[in-house]
Structures are given as C-alpha cells and as structure tokens.
Amino acid sequence: MDGKKPQGRAAGRIKVLVCIKQVRDPEAPLVLREDGSVDLESGASRFMNRFDEFAIEEALGMKDAGLAECVHAVTVGPERSGQAIRRAMEMGADSGTRIDFPGDFSSGPWPVSGLLAGFARKGSYDLILTGVISEDDMQGAVGQMTAEILGIPCAASVVLAELDPGKGTLYVEREIESGRRECLELALPALIAVQSGINRPRYPSLSNVLRAGKEKINTADPEEFGIIPAREILVGMNRPGSTRDPVFLDGRTREKAARLWDILHERSLI
Amino acid sequence: MKTGGIIAVVAEHEDGKINRHTLEVTAFALMAGASSGMRTVVIIPGNGMTEAGRLISEESGADVVLLESPHLENYTSEGYKAALHEFLMEYVSGIVMVPHTQRGSEYAPGLAVRLGAACITGVNGMKSGNGMVFTRQAFNGKLEMQFRPAADFAVITVMPGAAKPEFCSSGPGSVAAVSSDIELKATRYLGVKKSGAEDSGIENADVIVSAGRGIGGVENIGLITGLAGLFDRSAVGCSRIVCDRGWMEYGRQIGITGKTVSPKLYIACGISGAVQHLAGMSGSGFIVAVNRDPEAPIFKHSDVCVVEDLNGFLPEFIEEIRKRRAG
C-alpha cells in the first residue's frame, strides 16, 4: 500500500517511530467488581510497558550511531498515558504524540493498530518499532497488525537489528523456541516488534529530563486517522483457576521455613 | 465462487514432522467443529509434507491441505500471510487456529488484518453455545478474559495445552495439494542460527532453585546458589529478565525461549509466573513458590506457596535446613 520511498532516506538517514504503551503495574492488586468488570483506574502505579523501553532504546541507539535522523514516540491512550511519552522524551526521543483514546486496555488490537497506522502513514516513517507484547493486554498483536494495515513487512521477537540506510534494508534476528534465531532481511519501510534483552535501556540523563520538561506533548484527535472498530467483543472477565492444589503456608517467617522443611522432608525431596 | 465456513488449523512443522502443539490445536478445532457443525481442515504450508499430511489425516480424521510453493520452503511471516490469505479467501467465513508459538504469534495478527478478521491471541479455552467464545489471559495471568469474534473470519492463536491431542476419528480425512503462486517482495530469508547459550546442566537436575526479578540484583544471587547448594543433584535456573539484566547467563533461562525442565522439585524465587516461563517448568514434579505478592500468578501453578519477602525468607529457610540436618 504505502510502498513509496519516504523522503528521510534520500539523505541516507531515516525517520523512526516508536509506539509506546502505558501499563498499570502488573504487581498491583486487581479488583474484580460484582458485575465481572475490573477496576483498573484506581490505586496503582503506571509506567511505560517494559518491552517498549527496549524499543525506544533501540531507536535511540540508531540515532546515536548517526543512522536515524529523528526518533518520534507515539501512544494511544487517555491523558494519564502522556506520562509514558514524557518518559520516552526524557530518554531522548525528539518529540512525542498522544492520540487521545479512552480505552488502552481490553479494547482489542484493531482500534489501536488502526490509529497507530494512520499516524505512521502521515509521518512517512522508514522504521517503526514496538514492544513484542504489552504487560497488561498481552496480545502480542498491535505491532504486526499496524504493519499489515500499512502494508509493510514486519518481524516480531527481534533480538538484533542492523540498519543499512544506504541499501534501504534492515537485517534482523528474531528469537524462536529454545533460544534459536531466525535471520532475515527486510526492505524498508518496515516494522519490528522488539524482544527484551536486545539492549540495555538507558536512564534519562539530566539534560534530557530538563529538555523534555520544557517541550509539550502533542495531542492528536483520533478522528484525524479514522477509527477502525474492534472485531472482538469482550463478554466477561474472571480470575483464572489453579492448575495444582496450592497450599499457602501461614504463620511467621520462621514457622513457614520450618513447615516447608517438613513438607519437603515428608516427600523425600530434601 | 466462495464456499461456506471452515475451521482451518495451520500446522507448524520442522524437519518434515508436524509438532505436538499442532495436534493439540487440531483436537481443539475438532471440538469447536463438533459443536458448531463446521468442517476442520489442517493446512500445512511448505513442501514435501505429503507423508506428514497423510499421518495427521489418519490420526485426527480431519481433511488436510498441503499448501505448496517454492516460497514456503522456509517460514517467513510474509510468505505465510500471503499464501494463507489466498487460500482462505475461497471461503465466506471461518475460524483460523494457529499454534501460539514464536512463528504463529508473528504472522497470525497480520493474517487477521488481511482477512478483516477478529484477532484473539493466546487462547487457552473455549465456550460454545450462543456462538463461540474464546478465553485468554491478561495481566501476567491474573485475569482471564472472554472474547467473542465479531467478523466473518476470526484468527486465533492457541496456547499449548488448550486440548489433549487425542482423537476419535472415524476414518482418515482427505489429503489434497494446492499450489500457491505467491512472491516474497520485502523479505529475504537468511537461515536459522543455533542458540549460543552454553550448557548449564539444568535439564538433568533433580532440584532447581530459580531466580526471578524479585531477587532484586546480582548481589543477591548468592541466596539462590546457597539454597541450591544444600540439595543433591541441584542446579540454579532463572527467568528471562534475570538473563536480560546480566545477572545470570542465558544457558540458565527457563521458559519458552529458554530451556524446558521437569525436575522433581522446582523452587521459584521472586518469579511472577508469566505464561512464557510456566511453559518451561510446569511439568516439574513439585513446585514451591516464594513471592511477596499474594496474587502472583505463579501461586496458581504451585504446590506450596510462601508469601514472603525473599530477603527475609531465604536466609531463614537456609538456616532451618542447616539446623535440621545438624540436629
């Protein structure tokens, strides 16, 4: 669909977009209401999806190496999710946009992918990065669907990426089972969903924090890109059951330690 | 002209053999088919799969389509999406079931876009009755959600263990070969590299003490090795995050992209119990989990649950073992 060569490449430098999601701390307690819905807005800290930190770091690494001309960050979410964009800018992204959207959890992958694709199309990016999975929804789908809506190639679970802006290609290694890697070359523009371990995400430097503090986060209206409705209907939520018969030890730390010895000893495991 | 609806299972294979996960998905599909009246077809993209196709048609009773093309010799997301889309467009509707593997989860969402389909990933169960409803987990396994597809096609990726690979076939299904004339435009396949991870011996251990992010830092690894050292034939393992941070070497990573282990005893320390980790250790004989979050998903898959801070509990437990052995 969008096969035309973006301008960025003429200069031998490319434009990079990183898709970032703000997630609720997965360790925070989840409150399931009587009606089967879940209270997600109250009482938990939120941060940038940890897989997306690897995506932004990978993009910034390309910029540091002089291969990328600019790195933009985008998120689809409500006002609070601007914090994740702020964090990306503090790490070093040149600019950040939040596409205003209420449901950043459980809305299914279509609406979000559609908005990201619409935003990316307008900006003529040569390379788009996403995380391999979001820690809350765990779909592992938004990156691949965004690429397909744009009609560009993609690779997921990428653990190594080497850009050749001159040739207009990206060499990638993607992880498959048992730590083996599939190696391929993608023609730009392309999208990669990066896996943890591809790099070590940086901490924001003081100068970037100061710079980012002064810059504003752009807000975009979703209507600008056209919303693709969800094709999956959420019919209910519940707590998953157990696969074993778990016994919780009680008492003080000492007593639990003694009890654990007894249990293991009874079973000749110690 | 388009024909009716179908349940299509896309097979995953290596060295000419279809894997067990595909058999599970086929059993899952046949169950869905039995309740909805839809026919199940196993699609095998690739070449030289005739024998494997015959075997699965005999075992399961499902019809088999060998989807062949020089461009399907090796898996690529682009090739699979193009060939499957071309084949499936012959139908008016369908449910496409893909094993949730590193490959399946790469191409399935894109295939959903091509088909204008619902996309539900990581499905671990199904309820039928008033239409089909698929269950999947979110929040690291703390929450289960049920989704109903709302489009003519649905592409779902199915987790390992969603169904037992057992069949009551009343005779083999048909086997047909279809050639696909796709081209790869933007992808060049360059081969598979073996894992560079060194052998850590964890696959043969009777007892594995495993560290997760909850260990807090490399300075606390001594607690894990110290505890492991008190057991015979023991080894130290870890979650992916621990390797990513360089606290332990990759050869010790347990899970879908690491090692699969089934020791007699597995002690998970500060591991949340992500599905990708569980996939590598849920076959362990006896599982003990230590975690300070009482809701940690690992507890749902353990025999003994210790809700404690590691830094307090592990030294206490090590001390307890020494004391009992001495006395």
Ligand SMILES: Cc1cc2nc3c(=O)[nH]c(=O)nc-3n(C[C@H](O)[C@H](O)[C@H](O)COP(=O)(O)OP(=O)(O)OC[C@H]3O[C@@H](n4cnc5c(N)ncnc54)[C@H](O)[C@@H]3O)c2cc1C
């Ligand atoms: C495609 C793919 C493949 C993957 N493959 C693998 C794989 O092979 N293996 C793997 O392990 N992961 C894999 N992962 C990653 C997986 O999704 C999780 O991110 C990972 O397993 C989490 O590791 P963790 O449990 O150590 O950390 P977290 O999920 O961060 O959990 C840490 C836990 O420690 C507890 N904790 C924190 N502090 C303390 C304390 N002081 N005392 C006690 N408890 C504490 C917390 O309550 C929490 O439950 C994969 C992911 C993807 C997307």
Ligand SMILES: Nc1ncnc2c1ncn2[C@@H]1O[C@H](COP(=O)(O)O)[C@@H](O)[C@H]1O
């Ligand atoms: N609301 C969102 N805004 C921006 N990026 C997103 C959003 N949701 C998902 N993504 C990106 O898609 C990746 C995979 O998400 P998911 O498909 O939900 O597992 C994430 O790591 C992000 O990079």
